[in-house]
Amino acid sequence: MKKEEVPQDDANMLEGKFRVVKYALNEKGEYEKVPSVGWEPENTALEQAWDLIHEKVEAARQAVITGKLSPLAYHMEKNMMDAGLLGKHMGLPTRKVKRHLEPTGFATLDAATLQRYADALQLTVAELQHVPR
């Protein structure tokens, strides 16, 4: 890849915070670091990954609204976690977290456990108990 071929396809993935480094050949045929704001295939792949995450979050939100899952399930998806990973942050076995993903299991949680879940998901307890409508 030559320096002038380094793509500059900006899809605002970097939010203007910085440009990334690519290695490319300059006029003298020597490699150098060239800044880039992005490349279309890369942007496509990243968008695709986020679409999938947003789909999962939305499905969880709907399930909470219809009473199939507890709000914890929504906030867990929003943090891109599964029951195993959330369990690790909580020091709880996966099966216990899974029980708390159900409305009945969630209802049994004491204040201390709710606070720990809230901390693990970087929320307040009040936020943890609701989903956006």
Next chain:
Amino acid sequence: MSNSVVIPFEHQQSAHCETGVLSNLMRFHGMRVSEPMAFGIGSGLFYSHMPFIKLNGIPVTSYRILPGHIFKRFSRNMGVEMRRIKFRDPREAMDELDRTLDKGLPAGMLTSVFYLPYLPKAFRFHFNGHNIVVFGREGDEYLVSDPVMETPARIHRTALMRARFAKGMPDIKGRMYYPVRVPGDADTAAAAIKGLRRTARDMVNTPISMFGAKGIPYLAGKLRNYERKLGEKDARLALGNLIRMQEEIGTGGAGFRFMFAAFLQEAATLTGKPALREHALTMTRIGDAWRDFAFDAGRVCKARATADITYDTLADKLVAIGRQETALFKELARIPKA
């Protein structure tokens, strides 16, 4: 402990976090190695496609050796000694960081990108292998040299503590490291040849079909069946994942192939072996072929591909790349030790 420490640390932006941290830390300790040099000496380049290891249901493809191994191989080849520490308690990890800074030493550490607020949102997945250097503290904020960023950043103590203790694959447990011995007379040319020979051997001699250059045609074989086996949606996700592993922040383009070509060029001058410049050109052409593959793959992902781009034509491209990499690394493996 005083409230403020700022170590005069020169931040240079890099393509990849591990090699960037290496290059920056070494420079602080008086050893000048560029990022591509650190990558080559640490034998960073590799290829593997592992269908049995899945992340979010998608097989893992990698263009480099395991995280942390570039550090290890680099240190061995250059005679550098690193102190590496893990912690049980986050507070203890932060106290040790403060003590290290107070001694005037910048500290490298592992973090999870998910918990680094200064990074753009789109890149913040649960990836627990991101290397940064902390080189100062002002009140409750730490000064961070994150190699992928253009300029240093700041992070609050609480946020840094969280990022250092993210759980998952792997649990990083506040892993921190800094050099305790950096020789002033390291033979960089010899280390470059050592690193290069190791990469060449890894690429052509690893006996399992999913590792090294033959992992590329191995993936090609799988790719031909993707649509039938995974269904259209998941096949596209798998393709998208390949593009991300190859091109997203950290590789310098074409899955580290351009960074490796830059290493070959630098090594040619350093070792007085002009033939390596020719090999750098071959590697560049291979890198261009990888980019070409990613471009076509991107079209398929977006369902914008014309009829002449199919999973089969993508696989054909990979087969050709695999052949070229095999040929190049076979030649590189024959480069004599001295």
